[in-house]
Amino acid sequence: MFKVVIQASVDCALVLAGVFALVFNAGPTQRPALVAEATIASTTATPSISAPQATDPTTGPAGDVTGSIPSPDQTPAAASVPAATPLADDRSCSGNPNALGVSRVVEVDTTGGPGFGGEHFKGMDFLRPGEVVLTFDDGPWPNNTPKVLAALARHCTKAIFFPIGLHATYDPDLLKQVAAAGHTVGSHTWCHQNLSKTKGRCLINGKAQGVEYTFKDEIEKGISAVSWSLGAPIAPFFRFPGLQQPPEALAYLGTRNIAVFSTDLDSFDFKMRRPEQVRQSVIAKLKKHGKGIILMHDFQHVTADSIGQILDDLKAGGYKVVQMRPRQELKSLPEYDAIVMKGLKPVNVSGRPVESVVRTVGGN
Numbered sequence: 001m002f003k004v005v006i007q008a009s010v011d012c013a014l015v016l017a018g019v020f021a022l023v024f025n026a027g028p029t030q031r032p033a034l035v036a037e038a039t040i041a042s043t044t045a046t047p048s049i050s051a052p053q054a055t056d057p058t059t060g061p062a063g064d065v066t067g068s069i070p071s072p073d074q075t076p077a078a079a080s081v082p083a084a085t086p087l088a089d090d091r092s093c094s095g096n097p098n099a100l101g102v103s104r105v106v107e108v109d110t111t112g113g114p115g116f117g118g119e120h121f122k123g124m125d126f127l128r129p130g131e132v133v134l135t136f137d138d139g140p141w142p143n144n145t146p147k148v149l150a151a152l153a154r155h156c157t158k159a160i161f162f163p164i165g166l167h168a169t170y171d172p173d174l175l176k177q178v179a180a181a182g183h184t185v186g187s188h189t190w191c192h193q194n195l196s197k198t199k200g201r202c203l204i205n206g207k208a209q210g211v212e213y214t215f216k217d218e219i220e221k222g223i224s225a226v227s228w229s230l231g232a233p234i235a236p237f238f239r240f241p242g243l244q245q246p247p248e249a250l251a252y253l254g255t256r257n258i259a260v261f262s263t264d265l266d267s268f269d270f271k272m273r274r275p276e277q278v279r280q281s282v283i284a285k286l287k288k289h290g291k292g293i294i295l296m297h298d299f300q301h302v303t304a305d306s307i308g309q310i311l312d313d314l315k316a317g318g319y320k321v322v323q324m325r326p327r328q329e330l331k332s333l334p335e336y337d338a339i340v341m342k343g344l345k346p347v348n349v350s351g352r353p354v355e356s357v358v359r360t361v362g363g364n
């Protein structure tokens, strides 16, 4: 059953107060065992990460729609990291006692579109005290995403990435690096639009232009673009831009058997300028909540510059990382694959085949 409540909701790229948000209440008919514990990963390999070149340095990011900087009084208070507690099961990084590793791998049955993250969803909290799920939105982005990958690799730990479709098409190899490192790749729409609305702006050929869209177009084009960039099916995991979750879009995702990810701990990293602010924000909120799905952005350089220290703090504080994997793969829709491909292919303006345009008239 669904219940509508008024709730302040803030996410990666938008600061919104007093918006309507949906809270999913798990009733007695709730499906059992949507999350199942799986085999603990046992890799100790550290993927080699190479920073790709920016493919379009003249254009801004599709997801950067705020640029707001917090005033000093918004700066989070200094965090005190909980006392170090040795982990008993660093099995995923056995050769490195200082690494977080992965304490638990869970497999998610996304049938019906379950929702995760206490900011919007209740009844699907499977995390134990001290457990966290790391999530990164709005990438992939040159320099920043590789830094995040390197920090995660140093700790032999895993995260969920929610890439923007448009960003993924800029440099497919970068997204492939994310998947190759063993992380879970979901999606985060085509152009980071507010799905509660139907008009917005999107970069087209490097210029921000007004566009009209439907929530289905944004969701499905994002899925097709990320799948194309990855060269493989993605996870049926989705996060709404700005955590704006209109009920009709939630219902649609349910029909597609796509799980929706809100958050338990929003880092607000996109509002911060100094890496230390991000570190303090995450650790202070984690100390308060004790566990949760953490929302960060591999798109943000301030996060790329702080994530290594944050992971060190998590290890020192005795926190454990849980990896979420889908039971099923997500198939993109052919009609949206075609739309994305059409936008990516060079256009033959004349429509004439090359043979009728260029012919050999001399030599061999």
Ligand SMILES: [Zn+2]
Pocket: 012, 013, 063, 137, 138, 188, 192, 240, 241, 242
């Ligand atoms: Zn976002």
